[in-house]
Amino acid sequence: xxxxxxxxxxxxxxxxxxxxxxxxxxxxxxxxxxxxxxxxxxxxxxxxxxxxxxxxxxxxxxxxxxxxxxxxxxxxxxxxxx
Numbered sequence: 001x002x003x004x005x006x007x008x009x010x011x012x013x014x015x016x017x018x019x020x021x022x023x024x025x026x027x028x029x030x031x032x033x034x035x036x037x038x039x040x041x042x043x044x045x046x047x048x049x050x051x052x053x054x055x056x057x058x059x060x061x062x063x064x065x066x067x068x069x070x071x072x073x074x075x076x077x078x079x080x081x082x
Contacts, residue, residue: 004044005036007071010052012045019047031056038063041072052077 003013011034013019026032032055041064052075059080060069073079 003036003040004042005034005040005052005058006044007052007075009044010048011050011055012048014045014047016047019049022049026050026054033057033059035059037061038065041068051075 003011005011011022013022026049032050034055034057036058038061041060052072055077057078057080058072059082062081064081069079069081
């Protein structure tokens with residue numbers, strides 16, 4: 001299922017049921033890591049399952065761009081561009 005990530009809305013998905021499962025997983029996790037390519041940061045969807053502050057680390061590709069990476073990192077999330 002497609003998911004999105006934005007500074008304003010956090011991590012989102014079009015499926016509310018999927019969002020509920022992902023919210024529960026993040027709530028139970030000791031550490032949360034998002035692995036997403038740069039295209040996931042281009043939009044957002046209906047159901048939010050996490051804010052950026054709930055994510056410990058985002059691993060993404062080099063195409064995300066340094067400005068967006070810095071904006072994401074400002075939320076307190078560690079950004080790894082690989």
